[in-house]
Amino acid sequence: MKNVLIIGATGQIGSELTMKIRREYPGGTTVAGYIPGSEPQGKLLTSGPAEEVNVCNPKQIEDVVNKYDIDTIYNLAALLSATAERLPLKAWDIQMNGLLNILEIARTHNCAVFTPSSIGSFGPTTPHVNTPQDTIQRPTSMYGVTKVATELLSDYYFHKYGVDTRSVRFPGLISYMTPPGGGTTDYAVEIYYAAVKGEEFVCPIAPGTYMDMMYMPDALKAAVDLMRAKPRYLQHRNAFNIASMSFTPEIIYEAIKKEIPEFKMRYEVDPVRQAIADSWPDKMDDTCARKEWGWAPSYDLESMTKDMIKHLREKLL
Ligand code: SER
Numbered sequence: 001m002k003n004v005l006i007i008g009a010t011g012q013i014g015s016e017l018t019m020k021i022r023r024e025y026p027g028g029t030t031v032a033g034y035i036p037g038s039e040p041q042g043k044l045l046t047s048g049p050a051e052e053v054n055v056c057n058p059k060q061i062e063d064v065v066n067k068y069d070i071d072t073i074y075n076l077a078a079l080l081s082a083t084a085e086r087l088p089l090k091a092w093d094i095q096m097n098g099l100l101n102i103l104e105i106a107r108t109h110n111c112a113v114f115t116p117s118s119i120g121s122f123g124p125t126t127p128h129v130n131t132p133q134d135t136i137q138r139p140t141s142m143y144g145v146t147k148v149a150t151e152l153l154s155d156y157y158f159h160k161y162g163v164d165t166r167s168v169r170f171p172g173l174i175s176y177m178t179p180p181g182g183g184t185t186d187y188a189v190e191i192y193y194a195a196v197k198g199e200e201f202v203c204p205i206a207p208g209t210y211m212d213m214m215y216m217p218d219a220l221k222a223a224v225d226l227m228r229a230k231p232r233y234l235q236h237r238n239a240f241n242i243a244s245m246s247f248t249p250e251i252i253y254e255a256i257k258k259e260i261p262e263f264k265m266r267y268e269v270d271p272v273r274q275a276i277a278d279s280w281p282d283k284m285d286d287t288c289a290r291k292e293w294g295w296a297p298s299y300d301l302e303s304m305t306k307d308m309i310k311h312l313r314e315k316l317l
Contacts, residue, residue: 002028008076055098075115081143083182088142095146112164117239121147131281154238167239171212196312204270210282215299229293244297246283
C-alpha cells in the first residue's frame with residue numbers, strides 16, 4: 001500500500017480513513033476521491049491531493065489510477081440501508097455497477113481493493129447470536145442484497161483473476177467527525193449529539209433491539225490492518241466478521257446517562273428501520289478475523305461513550 005485512492009473520501013468513513021492513511025503512509029500519495037457537492041474541506045483538502053471520482057464513471061477512476069500510479073483502492077461509495085430502501089435502483093447502480101468498474105480497473109492495473117461489507121449482508125434466517133463467519137446470508141433489504149453480491153463478486157475477482165480483494169463486515173459505526181446518513185444504526189450516533197446538546201432523543205429503534213456497533217478508530221484500524229495482513233494467513237477474504245460491542249437503545253441510553261444524568265429519551269419507532277434492524281445479527285462472532293490477521297478492538301461502550309462526549313462537547317458547545 002503506497003499510492004492509495006479513497007473513493008467516497010468525504011463520507012463518514014472516508015473523511016477519517018483518508019487522514020489516517022496519509023499519516024501512516026507519509027511517503028506515498030493518498031488521493032481523496034469525491035463527488036461534486038461533497039468536496040473535501042479543511043485538513044482533508046490541504047493534506048493531500050483530491051480528485052473528482054464518481055464510482056459510476058470508469059474513465060474518471062482509471063484516469064486517477066494512472067495519474068497517481070495507484071496500487072490500492074478503498075471503495076467506500078454506498079447508499080446506507082434506509083436510503084437504499086427508498087432508492088433501490090440507485091443503490092444497485094452505485095454498489096454493484098460501481099464495484100464492477102473498480103474491479104475491472106483493479107484487474108488491468110494491478111490494484112488491491114477494499115470494499116466494505118456489513119452486518120446488513122445477513123438476514124432473518126441467519127443465526128442472530130454469535131453469527132458465524134460462514135453462515136446463511138439471505139438479506140431482505142436492497143442494501144443487504146448489494147453487500148452479499150459485493151462479497152461474492154470480490155471473491156470471484158480474487159479467484160478468477162488474482163485481484164487482491166479484502167473486506168470486513170462493518171457493524172454500525174459511531175464517530176463524532178462526519179455524520180452518517182440514511183443508515184439503520186445511525187441512531188447510535190444521533191443519540192450522542194442530542195445528549196451533548198441537552199435535547200431529548202427520539203429513538204427510531206425499539207427497546208430490546210440488539211445490533212453490533214463499533215467506534216470509528218477501531219473500524220479504521222481494521223481497514224488498514226486487513227490490507228497489511230500477509231496473504232498467506234488469509235483463509236477468508238470477502239468479508240470478515242469484526243465485532244467490538246453490541247447493545248440495545250436502552251443500554252446505550254444508560255451508558256450516556258452515567259455521564260449526563262439529566263439526559264432524556266423516548267421512542268418513536270420507524271417501521272422501515274426497525275424491520276431492517278430485526279433482520280440483522282444481535283452479535284457477530286469475529287474469531288476468524290482475530291486468528292487470520294490479528295483483529296482486536298480497543299473500545300467498549302463505556303470508553304467510546306466517554307470519548308464521544310468529550311469530542312462532541314469540544315465540537316458543539
Ligand atoms: N450502518 C449501516 C446501516 O445502518 C450498516 O452497515 O445501514
